[in-house]
Amino acid sequence: MAEYFNIPKIPYEGKNSKNPLAFKFYNPDEEINGKKMREHLKFALSWWHTMGGDGTDMFGVGTADKKWGGSDAMDIAKNKAYAAFEIMDKLSVDYYCFHDRDIAPEADNLKETNKRLDEISDLLKELMDKSGKKLLWGTANCFNNPRYMHGAGTAPDADVFAFAAAQIKKALELTVKLGGNGYVFWGGREGYETLLNTNLCLEQDNMARLMHLAVDYARSIGFKGDFYIEPKPKEPTKHQYDFDTATVLGFLRKYDLLNDFKMNIEANHATLAGHTFQHELRVARENGVFGSIDANQGDMLLGWDTDQFPTNILQVWIHSLSVCAWLTSLSRTAGSTSLLMTGMQAGKQALAPMLFPARLNWLILKSMHLKRAMCLLLFPADVRKCLKAFSITFFSLTDLLKFWRSYENAV
Numbered sequence: 001m002a003e004y005f006n007i008p009k010i011p012y013e014g015k016n017s018k019n020p021l022a023f024k025f026y027n028p029d030e031e032i033n034g035k036k037m038r039e040h041l042k043f044a045l046s047w048w049h050t051m052g053g054d055g056t057d058m059f060g061v062g063t064a065d066k067k068w069g070g071s072d073a074m075d076i077a078k079n080k081a082y083a084a085f086e087i088m089d090k091l092s093v094d095y096y097c098f099h100d101r102d103i104a105p106e107a108d109n110l111k112e113t114n115k116r117l118d119e120i121s122d123l124l125k126e127l128m129d130k131s132g133k134k135l136l137w138g139t140a141n142c143f144n145n146p147r148y149m150h151g152a153g154t155a156p157d158a159d160v161f162a163f164a165a166a167q168i169k170k171a172l173e174l175t176v177k178l179g180g181n182g183y184v185f186w187g188g189r190e191g192y193e194t195l196l197n198t199n200l201c202l203e204q205d206n207m208a209r210l211m212h213l214a215v216d217y218a219r220s221i222g223f224k225g226d227f228y229i230e231p232k233p234k235e236p237t238k239h240q241y242d243f244d245t246a247t248v249l250g251f252l253r254k255y256d257l258l259n260d261f262k263m264n265i266e267a268n269h270a271t272l273a274g275h276t277f278q279h280e281l282r283v284a285r286e287n288g289v290f291g292s293i294d295a296n297q298g299d300m301l302l303g304w305d306t307d308q309f310p311t312n313i314l315q316v317w318i319h320s321l322s323v324c325a326w327l328t329s330l331s332r333t334a335g336s337t338s339l340l341m342t343g344m345q346a347g348k349q350a351l352a353p354m355l356f357p358a359r360l361n362w363l364i365l366k367s368m369h370l371k372r373a374m375c376l377l378l379f380p381a382d383v384r385k386c387l388k389a390f391s392i393t394f395f396s397l398t399d400l401l402k403f404w405r406s407y408e409n410a411v
């Protein structure tokens, strides 16, 4: 089998390693609190960004070759699968996630399209059996094809709704076939541009109807996992019905979907909604709907979803607090600093791959001597607010500085 990535498997070499292609902190099989690092948080490769994203933007065509040496569409799809399993192995990533259209290209009709999906999912299953890699979640791409220009579940056209239902039915079958832990709804076009031609209530009734159909069908074919909604406030639609976690919570309660759905929270979607990622994590956690996260970051100088790799070490640390507080099942009033510190330690390690490229930011932070007074002066207002909230809720100032010092030593 041809090799797609001309690099060796990335080893763990510890914090003193000078090898740029080595993990300094993430040691997948190291046990922390009785659980391996790779089991604390399950990292997943996204098929669309990693294997399919070719850098296309509004003003030009793609600049990265993501054909993986293939010539026709099905060739490319197969090579993509081989390449994905190679890079997952080399990076010690145990899970992947996909939209139906990421793994196999759409054909002229539904029957042919589904045949292609059967063929590629057979290959994926074979590669999974060989490697032990797993599917985190599956989803259907109900936003690319022009038929979805006015939405899928919220489309004002019964044929479009029916097509979306059929597409989701197949995506659920694939998710079950590949043993996926979850199934995601991201409704990029489930929204509106103007109320002058939109029946807002009917559209949301229809979207809920589609979700109930999906849940009923999935349970009937043995799907035991969670459904997720990925909130996003805008882009491509101006007003999206799943604006943020609080909005989605209201929707789930209204339509009696809370038993089956949780949130898949993305950092850059949170910031587009005018929130911090931490806010979204906290709202989800405290309402019992914290499901999965997309740990990216946006660019504060841009107004769109840039899906960047997280490089702000302080932000990542603050986000890890939310995740770890959840992992250790701490309530806000428990006040058990030592338990939280243990949780944070585990989380710091588990999130280490995210911290890996952030060394430069960290060096800048270090030069500030980590004095809280300095932080208050130098960090943006939302970070100051977070620090203040945490120091009141969980920490004395001494604890906070102690943790930062141990963190400084670790980095």
Ligand SMILES: [Mn+2]
Binding pocket: 266, 268, 269, 305, 306, 307
């Ligand atoms: Mn995004």
